[in-house]
Amino acid sequence: MPTEPEKEINLTIPMIPDMEIAASRTAEAVAEVMELDEDKTAEVSMALIEACLNSFEHSHSEDRKVFITFRVKNEELTIILRDNGTGFDPDKVEEPNIVEKLKPGISKRGWGLKLMEKMMDSLVIDSGPNGTKITMTKKR
Amino acid sequence: MLDSFKVDTRQQDSIWIFSTYGYINNLGGEAIAKNFNEKHAAGGRKFLFDLAGSKIINSIGVSYLIEILEKILESKGELAFCNCAPIIEKTFKIMGITQYTKIFGTLDEAMNHMREKA
Numbered sequence: 001m002p003t004e005p006e007k008e009i010n011l012t013i014p015m016i017p018d019m020e021i022a023a024s025r026t027a028e029a030v031a032e033v034m035e036l037d038e039d040k041t042a043e044v045s046m047a048l049i050e051a052c053l054n055s056f057e058h059s060h061s062e063d064r065k066v067f068i069t070f071r072v073k074n075e076e077l078t079i080i081l082r083d084n085g086t087g088f089d090p091d092k093v094e095e096p097n098i099v100e101k102l103k104p105g106i107s108k109r110g111w112g113l114k115l116m117e118k119m120m121d122s123l124v125i126d127s128g129p130n131g132t133k134i135t136m137t138k139k140r
Numbered sequence: 141m142l143d144s145f146k147v148d149t150r151q152q153d154s155i156w157i158f159s160t161y162g163y164i165n166n167l168g169g170e171a172i173a174k175n176f177n178e179k180h181a182a183g184g185r186k187f188l189f190d191l192a193g194s195k196i197i198n199s200i201g202v203s204y205l206i207e208i209l210e211k212i213l214e215s216k217g218e219l220a221f222c223n224c225a226p227i228i229e230k231t232f233k234i235m236g237i238t239q240y241t242k243i244f245g246t247l248d249e250a251m252n253h254m255r256e257k258a
Contacts, residue, residue, distance in 0.1 A: 021163065021200070042227035044253030049198050102210050108203035111235055115199055118234045 007072040009031070012120055015064040020052035027079065028072045028136040034077060036140055044138050046076065047119040050112040051134050059085025059132060067077045075140045079096070080133065147171050149179065155186045155254050157247070161193035168194070169204025176208045178252075183215035188250050192223035197231060207242055221248040 013019045031041040066130040071078040120136040145162035222244040244250035
């Protein structure tokens with residue numbers, strides 16, 4: 001298969017309510033360019049919304065910005081999302097379970113990472129005290 | 141940037157039908173939960189959420205639906221959904237919500253099923 005030149009789109013969004021939708025709309029436009037089907041486009045959009053919300057809520061970044069890069073090459077879309085927050089340890093994030101979540105007094109939150117994992121083909125989290133970088137891919 | 145969220149409620153054959161319009165985020169989830177709590181406190185036990193007007197949801201919005209589901213299960217009620225966008229149905233499946241609720245293609249199918257169980 002001939003190698004296509006890589007296309008790259010960069011987007012910076014402020015951490016304010018509903019700005020995750022700006023990111024998801026950009027993802028939808030990129031998905032259209034690479035002719036992703038409707039279901040996969042919606043999955044990418046959902047994963048990106050969750051990644052943005054995680055940054056908004058948990059990064060504690062001083063600049064209150066999320067930096068997103070979309071890379072399209074051949075059959076694959078790569079989304080890299082970065083923040084300059086305080087980071088987190090993904091191994092310490094408990095896997096959510098509906099049976100537990102339905103118990104009285106238990107927080108119903110904490111589904112973001114699981115949804116991102118299930119919606120995308122791959123998910124890599126690189127997080128430390130200087131920020132978090134999430135790399136997600138989706139094949140056409 | 142987004143149209144404001146709206147939820148319309150009506151009762152038919154002892155089933156509360158909630159029709160949602162817009163993004164089910166924290167505000168959307170809160171609006172649904174507020175309406176639900178009123179109906180549930182007044183004795184409502186069967187609830188059908190028609191999501192035809194909501195194409196996007198996030199995990200914060202779904203967390204409100206899990207709170208609602210917890211209360212419905214406690215009171216031995218029933219919760220069903222209809223007209224869900226495929227991504228919303230997939231989200232519910234991933235989270236395990238479909239173990240406790242039914243998802244129907246149309247409002248009529250859902251109503252027929254819920255009436256039969258009366």
